[in-house]
Amino acid sequence: MSAQSSILEAPEQEYILPGNRLCAGCGVAIAYRFILKALGPKTLITVPACCVTILHGIYPKTPVSATTVNTTFAGAASSASGLVAGLKATGREGWTVMAMAGDGGTFDMGIQSLSGAAERGTNFIYVCYDNEAYMNTGAQRSSATPAGAVTTTTPVIPKEQPKKDFMQIMEAHHIPYLASVSCAFPNDVYDKFLKARDIRGTRFFHLSAPCPTGWHYPTRETVKIGRMMVEAGIFVLYEIENGVLKLTGKSLSMAKSGRKKPVDEYVASQGRFKKISPEQVSEFQRSVDAKWASILSRAGF
Numbered sequence: 492m493s494a495q496s497s498i499l500e501a502p503e504q505e506y507i508l509p510g511n512r513l514c515a516g517c518g519v520a521i522a523y524r525f526i527l528k529a530l531g532p533k534t535l536i537t538v539p540a541c542c543v544t545i546l547h548g549i550y551p552k553t554p555v556s557a558t559t560v561n562t563t564f565a566g567a568a569s570s571a572s573g574l575v576a577g578l579k580a581t582g583r584e585g586w587t588v589m590a591m592a593g594d595g596g597t598f599d600m601g602i603q604s605l606s607g608a609a610e611r612g613t614n615f616i617y618v619c620y621d622n623e624a625y626m627n628t629g630a631q632r633s634s635a636t637p638a639g640a641v642t643t644t645t646p647v648i649p650k651e652q653p654k655k656d657f658m659q660i661m662e663a664h665h666i667p668y669l670a671s672v673s674c675a676f677p678n679d680v681y682d683k684f685l686k687a688r689d690i691r692g693t694r695f696f697h698l699s700a701p702c703p704t705g706w707h708y709p710t711r712e713t714v715k716i717g718r719m720m721v722e723a724g725i726f727v728l729y730e731i732e733n734g735v736l737k738l739t740g741k742s743l744s745m746a747k748s749g750r751k752k753p754v755d756e757y758v759a760s761q762g763r764f765k766k767i768s769p770e771q772v773s774e775f776q777r778s779v780d781a782k783w784a785s786i787l788s789r790a791g792f
């Protein structure tokens with residue numbers, strides 16, 4: 492990607508009006524605002540059951556000024572496939588179809604419809620916003636929850652299994668564009684969605700979206716926590732276009748400077764890690780370091 496846009500270069504047009512039902516400090520809303528600015532007015536959205544359904548509100552009132560389908564939990568990609576087919580059948584051109592689903596609705600429940608749509612090369616954007624649990628129903632563990640986190644279904648012994656590497660799964664579908672983005676870096680979000688809008692075929696985004704309610708940190712710290720994730724290499728900002736991986740933004744400057752923070756400060760910043768064992772922290776650091784080294788080597792560092 493060329494030089495990053497300044498946040499001030501994003502259009503003034505807002506597609507999410509002030510006032511919605513998300514928790515204070517929710518990370519999803521920051522990114523969603525810039526996603527919609529990048530995609531523009533000819534965007535059709537489909538949202539399965541998740542916190543973003545709550546943002547969209549109860550029919551007929553909504554703070555989002557884009558036409559949206561509220562679909563079944565596992566059905567985001569099949570619903571998007573139907574929208575794409577409908578546009579084609581009725582001869583409507585120039586529209587972007589986007590599915591906006593949570594980690595539960597993607598890593599777990601929606602994986603089969605997403606895999607099918609990606610294999611067919613369906614012309615749409617799929618966004619998995621990852622708050623690392625089933626938050627809308629009270630923070631149950633998902634396969635995106637990191638090891639060491641307490642959730643309402645791992646309340647005594649924290650989750651033991653590591654987070655699923657979903658980008659690798661999506662890359663195996665050989666789709667033209669995949670990217671990771673964080674709500675703490677909205678200019679990176681804006682630039683990547685602007686680029687993805689004009690690519691044809693299945694485009695996949697993994698969006699890191701810290702959640703004060705489920706991660707147990709003060710609502711004012713969402714951006715700080717999101718930045719910590721990137722600065723420790725826990726969440727790496729990159730894009731893969733036709734198989735070529737490029738680091739972007741903060742992750743690119745970290746690779747150039749050779750500086751990466753340890754995971755300790757991140758772990759200590761959230762109540763969900765209050766029962767993590769020293770062995771789990773060491774394993775967390777080891778797996779982050781291994782992944783960082785492998786991404787750096789792929790990016791030519």
Ligand SMILES: Cc1ncc(C[n+]2csc(CCOP(=O)(O)OP(=O)(O)O)c2C)c(N)n1
Pocket residue numbers: 540541542543564565592593594595596597622624625626627628633
């Ligand atoms: C088949 C089915 N099972 C369970 C539910 C209940 N349900 C609604 S939202 C949700 C959690 C969604 O988690 P995720 O996709 O991670 O999104 P988040 O709530 O974290 O934004 C669940 C379990 C449902 N709507 N449909």
Ligand code: SF4
Pocket residue numbers: 512513514515516517518519542622626627701702703704705
């Ligand atoms: S539970 Fe988390 S992701 Fe859901 S609205 Fe609240 S802060 Fe946002």
Ligand SMILES: [Mg+2]
Pocket residue numbers: 593594595620621622623624625626
């Ligand atoms: Mg979730």
